[in-house]
Amino acid sequence: MEGLEPPTLVREVWERFGDASVFTTSLGAEDMVILHMMSAMEVGMEVVTIDTGRLPEETYALIGEVERFLGIRVKVYFPDTGEVEEMVRRHGVNLFYDSAEKRHLCCYVRKVRVLERALKGRSAWVSGIRRGQTEARANTSRVEWDSVHGLWKFNPLADWSYQMVWAYIRENHVPYNALHDRGYRSIGCAPCTRAVREGEDERAGRWWWESGVKECGLHTGWVPADFRLGGR
Structure with missing residues (x-):
């Protein structure tokens, strides 16, 4: 399946795994x-x-567009209320600005823990990540075994460039997040995302106060060392 073109790969995943x-x-x-x-x-x-509770309004609006114009129902998962409340009580509502460790914890509680629930019982996971987005994704294959979640992971656009993505969007009149027109190239939670300046890479606007790899943990599988919420 690695050699299949993106549309064919997506259809094949659905036909094989249902x-x-x-x-x-x-x-x-x-x-x-x-x-x-x-x-x-x-x-x-x-x-x-995943609705982390901190998404930009433009992202919520796009969910509605997907359902109206593409005819696809989007199932929304939310983080565990108790875990979020405990994290905020211990570290504050904007803990992610304090340190990389606390930012990782916030991403883990609001995203990674939720993904675990969404993938439970699945055999195949389709993702939109590309090799060109970050150094950590440079070796991404279209088809790979995810040992963390114990399933097959498919990345149909792994070898596409940023330019190819936007060529497709324009040629096919695909709806997209309005923030892209304001200089945002990668969009996450509102407090943790800004527009990208000229000459910066694609994910420079994510956690811009940090240096190093810009990942939230959804595609890396790490767990914060100090995670002690939810009985862990």
């Missing part, structure tokens, strides 16, 4: 391309997004 497959989306440009492919081929794979 309801045991899921597409997780943050409604970024790459994800909108895949959603359009799914709509065009009438792929019935479940589509899941």
Whole structure:
């Protein structure tokens, strides 16, 4: 399946795995391309997004557009209320600005823990990540075994460039997040995302006060060393 073109790969995943497959989306440009492919081929794979509780209003608006214009129902998962409350009581509502460790904890509670629930019982996970997004994703394959979650992971756009993604969006009139028109190239939570300046890489606007790899943990599988919430 590694050599299949993106639309064919998406359809093949659905045909082989059926309801045991899921597409997780943050409604970024790459994800909108895949959603359009799914709509065009009438792929019935479940589509899941994670509402961290800190998303930009533009992202919520786009969920509605996906459902209205692409005819795809988006299932929204939320973080555990008790875990979020305990984290905020211990570290404050904007803990992610204090240190990289606390930012990782926030991402873990609001995103990674939620993904674990969304992937439970699945055999195939479709993702919109690309090799060109970060150094950590440079070796991403279209098809790979995810040993952390124990399932097959499919990245249909792994070898696409940023330019290819936007060419597809424009040619096919695909809806996209309005923040992209304001200089945002990668969009996450509102307090942790800004527009990218000229000459910066794609994910420079994510956690811009940090240096190093810009990842939240959804695609890396790490757990914060000090995670002690929820009985852990």
